[in-house]
Amino acid sequence: MPRRRATRWSMRLAVLGAVLLSACSHNHRMREVDVAFAQADWTKAADQMLQVEQEFAKDSVNALVFHLEAGEVLQSAGDTGGSVRSFDAAYAIARPYLDEKAEVSISAEAAALVTNQTVRPFRGRPIDRIMMNALQAINYWSVGRVGEAGVELNRAWLWQQDAVERNAKRITELQAKVDERARSSSYNVTAAQRDPVFSSQARTAYAPVRGMQGYADYAVPYVTFLRGAWFWSTGRASDLDQARQAFERVAAMLPETDRAHAMEDLAMVEAALAGRGMPDMAWVVLESGLAPSLKELRIDIPLFIAEVPYVGAAFPEPVFRQMGPAGFTVTAGEQSVRSSLLTDIDSAWGRQFNDELPAIITATLLSSATKAILTWQLQEHLGTWGAVAGALYQVGLNSADLRTWTTLPKRVLSARVPVPPDRRIMIAIDGGEAIGPIECPVGHSTIVHLRGTAVGRPCAVRTLGGIP
Amino acid sequence: MHRIAITVPAALALLAGCQNAQYQDPQGTALIVSLNKVDIQDFTSAADAMVNSMVEAGVLSKAAHQPALLGISKVENRTDTQFDTDELVKKIRVALLKGGRAQVTQQLTLGNAKEDPLGDQANQMARFQEGTDRQPIELPDFTLSGKILFDRTKAGSTRQVAYIFQMSLVDTATNRVVWEDEKTIVKQGNQNQVGF
């Protein structure tokens, strides 16, 4: 290659590398929001979040994750209108994947091969899509727009069905695409995965997430419960069976130790179906703590080149985060009820991450090795300029995909109590905070929705009620 | 060679820029058919079926008032699409009113929400001035209620959605359902498994 042309290419690669170096990751952009949100400083988190969301609103690759984060943060800050707008924007991006657009894009996968996984559009995991519409339902329900809340719960239910029917296939298709690329590549992915250095590091890094079982069929018991409570709220005989089915599913999903409230819900609906009346019920749900985030983990992968035997590749490593309040007690008149676990979001998230992991590992191995080999070839053929350009290319593009909805709760706790004659309930959060008295609105279903990220810090409170 | 290199992209850019918006006949056959929502032609089609069925049943023409006095009750959206149920109800009301078959009362409304609050105030004032405000209000002959349901299903790459429109008329004198009908609109489309 003539020297001038080689120099021009080196310069182009250097510029590309520099541009990519300057691009900021999801974690970096969310740092300030995360700090404020983790300390339950809702207003500060919302202020920061609005700026970040606006910055990425037109970014077709990343907009979804920031809209989701904004929906959650603004909801906690009490900005229902803002949260509705953010979740609407998120739904507009995600909705076509339900029945219009393909989940796997050839061009995005090809681009990811020579760059990294972050160039693939963020489409959200099944749990993100389900929770997006469930939290939107909470927005509508809290302002008395119960009919619209029902529509959102229908959407969440569709995502859940979609996850069952399609997710396994989606992962298989993604894996097939990645495998196809692996076969056509000169890099031996299978041998790399068997390499003792790589396999031992990967095994250690992913050990905590491997054991997570989640719930059957990607279901989220919390969302199924909301659906049951919504059908209960209509007070219609034709909806009682739907409520029964929902509560029955919740009871079936929960372990014995956490099942008592769901069993009582089920018994209540069965009694109503038998004509023994419909009591007004108050449920308290606490979305506690923070969902897993991802951090970058460097693992050495073999290149099978004598001069460069190993190179560091960036993989996403789950970080399981702070607990938030451990529970609460709800009091109505003389009766006090202790909360129990309704949904372990960590576990549901972990199962979905686990399912995607083989495809993530293969794709990362392939793209990291391709880049490293290209860098080595640049150095071999172009000398110093090639080495500089190659280094910039590799450093700039060697990033793991760390995008995940980090402001989701870690877990959801719930308790139920019949609405007392004065329609007032009190809530004592573990760690000291007392909330109430909260007045239950007229109607069969009242849900007091709490969001707490840190023990001892105030929870965001909203009351859901009304008649559809 | 260079001329082609400049002309072709320029022509393509011009062509892209020439895709202007255009009007469509709302009753026409060139409207967009969506799988993810209830389209305007779906509402029109459902309203048409409901009005035809209601008129054909002949219950409105037997009402005490002529045209019949109608109260609008709850029409629930139980689908996965956010829309205003007036997209359906208003079409039915307009067709019945223009056909001289029914009028809608404002005296008795769900949750006492008045569509035209000023009209309601003016009526109250008029009744007060005429000294008829103590007389019982005129009750509707019928109340109209309904539900819009949905069902989504898939087979292979085929996606199907069904919107089910259900409507009922209750005779307020007897509290009996005197007319009911259901119209189902089914739409199908394909989803690519792998996109470019």
Next chain:
Amino acid sequence: MTSRVLASHAVAALLLSLGCNTTNTYTSNGNGGYTSVVTNGWLAYKATVDNVREGKLDDGTMKVQIDVRSDQLNPQRFNYLFEWYDAQGMKIDSATATWQNRFIKPQETITLGAVAPTRTCSRWVLKLSDEKQPFTPNN
């Protein structure tokens, strides 16, 4: 005529039939019968009016039922629209009038029905237009 010329004529005829989606119109004559203006032969082959029944509801509103037959050997789709006119020939608009899509099986006869939007309507017009999309299990 050579086979090449025949083939080119056939292609031209096919393109013409695909390109011209004109409407076939059936108009009541006020005596229970109808007149037809058929400009689209292909459409008439898949949806042609066989029989018309007119009647009145108790309140005097006119109603009509029209039997439409397909001579095709494959399932087909077509669109239809009813328009209504009063005794003076004035068109009466309906808030719910819209083109409706119908599926028809091979050699099947189906019935299209409509009720007049007002009691003053005395004549109907049925318009049929072709649905270009052929029937497949997916549409």
